[in-house]
Amino acid sequence: MEFGLLGEHLAHSFSPAIHRQLGDYDYQLVELSPEQVGPFLRQGQFRGLNVTIPYKKTAMRFCDQLSPAAQRIGSVNTIIKGPDGTLYGDNTDYDGFLYLLRSAGAQIRGKKALVLGSGGASLTVHAVLSDLGVRQAVGISRKGPDNYENLERNQDAELIVNATPVGMYPNVEASPVDLAQFPHCGQVFDLIYNPSRTRFLLDGARRGMLWANGLGMLVAQAKTAAERFLGQTIQDSRVAEITACIERQTLNLLLIGMPGCGKTTIGQALARRLGRPLEDIDQHIVANSGCSIPEIFSWEGEESFRSREHQALCQLAKQSGKVIACGGGIVTKRENWDPIRQNSTVIYLRRDLELLPTDGRPVSQFHSLEELYRQRAPLYSQLADLTVDNQGTVEETADEIIRRLEL
Structure with a gap:
């Protein structure tokens, strides 16, 4: 195997279709249980990997070297194996989420944001929002000071990002929060891309909010990962082209x-x-x-x-x-x-x-x-x-x- 995607449940991943359009290389899905991740990273035969939930933090522990982005964010979604077998961990989700916000025309500076979730993806979201000048970014998790039981503490949120799997196929009826609780919210973003419009996004669209799903982010981070894999630059315009193509196909x-x-x-x-x-x-x-x-x-x-x-x-x-x-x-x-x-x-x-x-x-x-x-x-x-x-x-x-x- 040359390259692939490491995760736990990958049957409905769009990544192979995206990487087929990014470069002429072998790209496979690698579904592993938690106890299999470490041995595979140390002993598996591959040149490079993307990593998705729930292993973005786990994979970081097995990397011999980390990029500045991975060190700052605290999670890894791209791994390159060196000629000597050492693993270099990087985070291209940063590029992906930045693309999602910019392509949607999001207004971040001076806003209060809620970030739903506490996994590896949420760490990336916090980093990007901070760099774009968000006034405050509050993480919502099942436990901790700000959680789903006391959302009224943050009803003044002006934008919300869902970085959890709630609402993902096949459990599409679920939504992480009720947007009626946030009268000042005008922007909603979901890292989920299957379905194209989660219940969370449909609720936002009904309320006239700016919204975007995670497909553009997925393609943009894949483009940056492919550049790492191949050691060459890919035109930025390919992100929009491939995103539109995947939408038409799916x-x-x-x-x-x-x-x-x-x-x-x-x-x-x-x-x-x-x-x-x-x-x-x-x-x-x-x-x-x-x-x-x-x-x-x-x-x-x-x-x-x-x-x-x-x-x-x-x-x-x-x-x-x-x-x-x-x-x-x-x-x-x-x-x-x-x-x-x-x-x-x-x-x-x-x-x-x-x-x-x-x-x-x-x-x-x-x-x-x-x-x-x-x-x-x-x-x-x-x-x-x-x-x-x-x-x-x-x-x-x-x-x-x-x-x-x-x-």
């Missing part, structure tokens, strides 16, 4: 629109063209319930169907890289909005009402299409990242989506 394509507008048909075409799996929420409900959608409406009522629909959406939409076809009424339940947005590019398929079929569609049979459209069209538009008219052929519409999203 975000789901989630289709919404009126019943019969072509979500499943277009979804099938996109899945085939892009080599992605297709998930149809209605079909998922049918497979799990053992009965058809009209039967569920007839036997259990619409509210029961909506509950099943919400559960299916939450299960499917938190995954990555899929095409997801939603039912026409999914936008009518506010509880669905966060799952719809959390890890997907939302595509609204528009089709003329006279072209929409109603056979076999329970809601369309009991309400006029005009009434449904009047209720739902504003919701489709509000949730959509992209609106596409589906008036031509299936391939024409699929082409338009692929072209506009640069897939």
